[in-house]
Every structure is written in C-alpha cells, then in structure tokens.
Amino acid sequence: MTRLRGAPEPKAVPLLHEFSYVAHRSLDELLSFLAHHGDETQVFSGGTDLFVNIRAGLAAPRYVADLKSVSDLHEIAFNEREGLSIGACATVNELIANDTVRDRYAVLRTAAEQLATFQLRNRATVVGNIVTASPCGDMTSPLLCLGTDVVLVSVRGERRVPLGEFITGVKTTQIATDEIVTRVIVGTGRIDAAGGYRKLKRIKGHDLGVVAVALIKSMPAVRVAISSAAPTPVLLPEFGADAPVAEIQASAQAAISPIDDVRCTAEYRRFMVDVYIRRLMEEVPA
Amino acid sequence: MRHITVTINGERYERDVAEHRTLLHFLRDDLGLTGTKEGCGAGECGACTIIMDGRAVNSCLVLAMEADGAALETIEGAAAGGELSVIQQAFHDHHAVQCGYCTPGMVMSATDLLRRNPNPSREEIIDGIEGNFCRCTGYQQIIEAIEAAAGATGTAAGKEADHA
Numbered sequence: 001m002t003r004l005r006g007a008p009e010p011k012a013v014p015l016l017h018e019f020s021y022v023a024h025r026s027l028d029e030l031l032s033f034l035a036h037h038g039d040e041t042q043v044f045s046g047g048t049d050l051f052v053n054i055r056a057g058l059a060a061p062r063y064v065a066d067l068k069s070v071s072d073l074h075e076i077a078f079n080e081r082e083g084l085s086i087g088a089c090a091t092v093n094e095l096i097a098n099d100t101v102r103d104r105y106a107v108l109r110t111a112a113e114q115l116a117t118f119q120l121r122n123r124a125t126v127v128g129n130i131v132t133a134s135p136c137g138d139m140t141s142p143l144l145c146l147g148t149d150v151v152l153v154s155v156r157g158e159r160r161v162p163l164g165e166f167i168t169g170v171k172t173t174q175i176a177t178d179e180i181v182t183r184v185i186v187g188t189g190r191i192d193a194a195g196g197y198r199k200l201k202r203i204k205g206h207d208l209g210v211v212a213v214a215l216i217k218s219m220p221a222v223r224v225a226i227s228s229a230a231p232t233p234v235l236l237p238e239f240g241a242d243a244p245v246a247e248i249q250a251s252a253q254a255a256i257s258p259i260d261d262v263r264c265t266a267e268y269r270r271f272m273v274d275v276y277i278r279r280l281m282e283e284v285p286a
Numbered sequence: 287m288r289h290i291t292v293t294i295n296g297e298r299y300e301r302d303v304a305e306h307r308t309l310l311h312f313l314r315d316d317l318g319l320t321g322t323k324e325g326c327g328a329g330e331c332g333a334c335t336i337i338m339d340g341r342a343v344n345s346c347l348v349l350a351m352e353a354d355g356a357a358l359e360t361i362e363g364a365a366a367g368g369e370l371s372v373i374q375q376a377f378h379d380h381h382a383v384q385c386g387y388c389t390p391g392m393v394m395s396a397t398d399l400l401r402r403n404p405n406p407s408r409e410e411i412i413d414g415i416e417g418n419f420c421r422c423t424g425y426q427q428i429i430e431a432i433e434a435a436a437g438a439t440g441t442a443a444g445k446e447a448d449h450a
Contacts, residue, residue: 047349
C-alpha cells in the first residue's frame with residue numbers, strides 16, 4: 001500500500017523509552033541472560049502492564065525480554081495428581097476458553113471474564129497479572145481461594161512458593177532479578193468448588209476493580225479472598241460450611257486495611273466488602 | 287534497529303525498525319497506514335485495535351518487533367477493491383459515526399466479533415465492543431449497525447466478515 005497523498009512524512013517520535021528487545025529461543029538461554037543482565041531487564045509476555053509503565057516513566061529497562069519466544073511456556077494443562085498448570089505465556093482469554101477451567105475451576109473463569117477488555121485479554125497473561133502484584137489483580141483472589149503455588153526458575157534452580165507468600169506488597173513479589181515465573185499450579189484440593197467473583201467498578205464498562213471479593217464453597221469449607229482492600233489481595237482463614245455471614249464479614253473487616261484514593265473511599269470499600277460477602281454467600285450454591 | 291517482515295492486509299512489508307517502537311507507531315509513522323488511531327496509548331480506549339494473527343489486539347501495547355512474521359489486518363484492508371465491507375456499510379447506514387476517531391477500532395472489533403460469533407445477541411455485541419470507547423454516539427447506533435451487519439448476512443456473516 002502506498003502512502004496516502006498528503007500524509008505526513010514519517011518521523012521518529014520516541015514515545016517509549018529506548019530499550020533493546022531480546023527474544024531467546026530456549027529457557028536456558030534466557031536464564032543465563034538474566035543471570036548477567038537481570039537487574040536491567042524487564043521480562044514480559046503480554047506487555048499490557050510493562051509498556052504502560054514504560055510510557056508513564058515508571059519503568060526504564062535497558063532490555064525487555066520476550067517470554068513468548070521461549071517454547072513450552074504457553075500451556076494450560078491438567079492432571080489429577082498435580083492439578084491445573086498455567087504456563088507463563090497463557091493468556092487470560094486462553095484460560096477462559098479452557099474446558100477444564102470451565103468445568104472444574106469455575107471461579108477462575110468468572111473472574112477472568114471481568115479482567116479488562118477482550119483485546120487486552122488476548123495479550124494479558126494470568127501469570128503476568130500475578131507478577132504485576134497489583135492490589136486489584138483480578139486473578140489473584142480466586143487463585144488464593146483455590147490454593148495456588150508459583151514456580152520460579154533461575155540458573156540457581158527451581159523453587160515453588162505459595163501464592164500468598166509470593167506477593168509481598170504493592171507491586172512487589174519474591175521474584176529475584178535473575179528469576180522468571182514459568183507457571184502457576186492450582187492444586188486439586190478445591191477442585192469442582194462452586195464459586196463467584198464480585199467486582200465493584202466506577203463504570204459499567206471495563207475498569208480496575210475498586211474492590212472485589214472471590215468466594216468458593218469447597219464443602220465442607222468456605223474460602224474468601226478480597227482484592228483492592230489492602231496492600232495485597234487478602235485470603236481469609238477458612239470457614240465452616242455453616243458459618244454465619246456475619247462471622248465472615250467480621251473476619252473480613254479485621255483483615256482488610258482499605259485506603260481513600262481517587263477511585264473510592266475506604267469507608268465505601270469496607271461497606272461493599274460486606275455486601276459482596278453476603279451476596280456471594282447467597283448466590284454461590286453449596 | 288532490527289529488520290522485520292510483516293504481512294498487512296495481504297501485502298508484505300520489510301523494514302528496519304527501532305526495537306522500542308510500538309506496532310501502532312510502526313503502522314502509522316513508518317508505513318503511513320494512519321487509519322489505525324492512537325487514543326489513550328495505554329490499552330483502554332481501543333482506537334488502535336487491529337487483528338494480529340487472527341486475534342484483536344491493542345496495537346499501542348505491542349512492539350513492532352513482536353509482529354515480525356505476523357499477519358496483520360488493519361482498517362485499510364476493510365474496503366477491499368474500494369467497496370465498503372458489510373460492517374462499514376452498516377456503520378454508514380445506521381449513523382454509527384460522528385467524529386469518526388473510534389470508528390477504525392470499532393470496525394476491527396466488530397469484524398473480529400462477527401468472525402467468532404456470526405449471530406451475536408445484543409448483550410454479546412456490547413461485550414464484543416467493551417474495549418472500544420466512543421465519546422460521541424452513545425454506542426446505540428454502533429450496536430444497531432453491528433446487529434444489522436450480522437443480520438444482513440445471516441449465518442454467512444462470519445464468512446462476509448472475512449472480507450471486511
């Protein structure tokens with residue numbers, strides 16, 4: 001196609017900070033690169049947080065390393081022994097389309113459908129949502145309810161960390177500069193649990209969660225996790241099947257520490273946590 | 287700089303590109319394909335929506351490097367042979383365009399939607415364009431246009447949309 005008549009001459013407007021793009025074919029190559037350059041490299045797959053951050057001046061890596069070029073990190077696989085393994089490059093839409101997720105880990109799908117927009121979900125990954133470690137991450141609360149481990153790999157070896165320990169604060173995790181998350185593993189302990197995810201937004205369309213609650217009934221236990229109400233998503237202690245709603249609400253209020261910000265007041269966040277716990281207890285079948 | 291090869295609307299392009307360049311700026315500034323718009327630059331407004339290897343994406347959050355070897359569809363390919371696509375014609379007929387800035391992204395999202403789901407319900411249409419902001423029309427006419435485009439071709443909408 002030719003340039004449209006009158007179209008301006010191309011000019012190099014550097015809207016992104018300059019970096020080098022690296023795409024390793026094998027995991028070993030990538031890990032050895034990170035062993036040397038990890039502190040000046042941002043690893044990415046979907047890029048839906050990284051490129052926003054770079055553009056906003058919040059990140060200025062010398063290298064960006066594309067995980068998608070490494071084969072075998074894309075898979076969503078299930079077996080009865082280990083559970084559900086979600087590879088680092090599996091997108092949120094791939095999770096939504098997965099039959100096992102739909103049939104056996106339903107709360108994951110319910111929450112995933114509320115994450116951003118269709119186009120974003122075609123790029124954004126489940127693992128990226130966790131590694132970004134935003135207090136409002138839509139995948140974290142349901143994964144906490146279900147019981148999830150994060151698998152980290154570096155040239156030093158592999159380690160497996162429970163998700164609740166992996167996220168250490170607002171946008172901070174246990175990940176070292178030479179490490180990558182290769183996958184997360186959702187255990188089999190709460191498979192087939194009925195669940196729900198309620199997310200408060202400022203508008204009917206897509207938005208970051210102002211506050212969100214994930215709840216599963218994995219009989220004889222009820223598990224609840226809350227997003228956007230503390231520095232990290234919070235998993236409450238497990239409740240018995242017959243726990244009164246008021247007991248769960250009281251436990252939630254003691255566990256969260258919401259703030260006033262541009263999107264909502266702390267008071268309203270606390271109020272809506274109670275509302276969502278009550279609604280989810282009513283609407284999620286036992 | 288690195289050399290990449292991209293197929294856009296069936297045409298092959300080879301260029302040297304800076305490694306930090308977004309796909310959106312590559313399309314607009316390097317290739318002069320200015321139909322794809324930049325709105326927010328942060329993956330929220332959908333004005334930059336294109337179809338990359340069969341998937342709708344926000345081109346503002348993709349690097350040109352990532353498109354090396356990919357097949358892209360942009361709004362410039364919609365009116366094949368100078369004829370409006372079914373979706374474009376429906377946007378025209380239903381006054382689904384005011385300022386027009388969101389329209390290329392809307393048309394690409396609608397194209398993708400009708401391929402995945404040739405007969406969407408109204409609710410599915412609304413979900414299908416959830417990632418595209420329009421600040422003029424109030425969405426009503428856009429939804430009606432997509433309904434009409436699906437209806438105009440019936441079950442063949444998906445096939446028609448392939449030409450869109």
